[in-house]
Amino acid sequence: MARRLALMVDGRVQDLDLTRGPGGVFLVEVDGETRRVELAPNGGGMHRLRVDGRLTDVHIERAGRGLRVTVGGRAHEVAVHRGTAADGAGLDGATFDEGERVVSAPMSGVVTEVLVEAGAAVRQGDPLLVIAAMKMNNEIRSPLDGVVRSVHVRVGELTEHGALLVVLEADGEPLD
Numbered sequence: 001m002a003r004r005l006a007l008m009v010d011g012r013v014q015d016l017d018l019t020r021g022p023g024g025v026f027l028v029e030v031d032g033e034t035r036r037v038e039l040a041p042n043g044g045g046m047h048r049l050r051v052d053g054r055l056t057d058v059h060i061e062r063a064g065r066g067l068r069v070t071v072g073g074r075a076h077e078v079a080v081h082r083g084t085a086a087d088g089a090g091l092d093g094a095t096f097d098e099g100e101r102v103v104s105a106p107m108s109g110v111v112t113e114v115l116v117e118a119g120a121a122v123r124q125g126d127p128l129l130v131i132a133a134m135k136m137n138n139e140i141r142s143p144l145d146g147v148v149r150s151v152h153v154r155v156g157e158l159t160e161h162g163a164l165l166v167v168l169e170a171d172g173e174p175l176d
Contacts (some may be wrong), residue, residue, distance in 0.1 A: 006064075006081040011152055011164030015102065086168050094170040101144060105159040109133030114155055116166065120148045131159060145171045147164070 002017035006113050010147040026037045031087040038050040042057070049056045049071075059070040066079035114129040116122060129151075149167040153159060 008079040008102070008164065009069075010076050010079070012160075013162050013164075025047060097154055100145070101168045101170065102164055103128060103140060103168065104142065105131060105161055105163045105165055106140070107131065107133045107138065108158075108160050109138065111153045111157045112137060114151060114153065116148045116151060118148055118150050122146060122168065129153065140165060142168065144146060144168060147171075 002019045002107045005016050005018055007014050007016060014030060019027040019029075021027050021036075024038060024040070026039075028035045033161045035049075036052055038048075042048055044063050045059050047058050047060055049058045053057050058069060061068050062068065063077060066077060068080050069076045070094050109131040110133075111129060112132045114128075115130070116126075116128050123145050124142055127139045128142055128148075131140060146168045148167050151166050152164045153166075159165070
């Protein structure tokens with residue numbers, strides 16, 4: 001039986017289905033395409049990753065509440081959510097760790113205002129930022145009462161649909 005996951009890599013979310021095959025092989029389905037994946041530890045955080053027969057060395061380490069995966073000298077921030085990005089109210093409701101919620105771009109556009117910073121307390125419905133799209137300013141609001149853990153965009157930045165904007169922690173959850 002396949003396990004449904006939402007994988008956030010560098011602020012972009014991708015749904016996938018993961019099925020364990022024989023001999024430590026995983027079948028990973030992304031966008032209707034299935035890949036045969038093997039991952040074997042090599043010690044010290046190093047792993048040998050084989051995707052459809054192509055071998056690559058990767059380094060995997062814990063980074064805060066997620067992972068930092070380095071492939072070919074390029075590091076990627078990774079978080080995993082059980083279920084799909086569409087669970088609940090889409091990514092705006094996805095929980096990537098206990099008490100942590102992400103707010104993602106509901107459309108492509110340009111960030112025209114950032115109204116919060118890390119550490120700021122917010123209430124459900126408070127505006128976090130503004131994205132201009134199709135000649136309209138769209139306020140992106142907090143889905144919960146909590147604290148801004150991090151802001152991942154700047155004024156003038158072009159965002160794509162689904163891009164990570166802000167990470168929040170629900171009230172009652174301490175900041176690290």
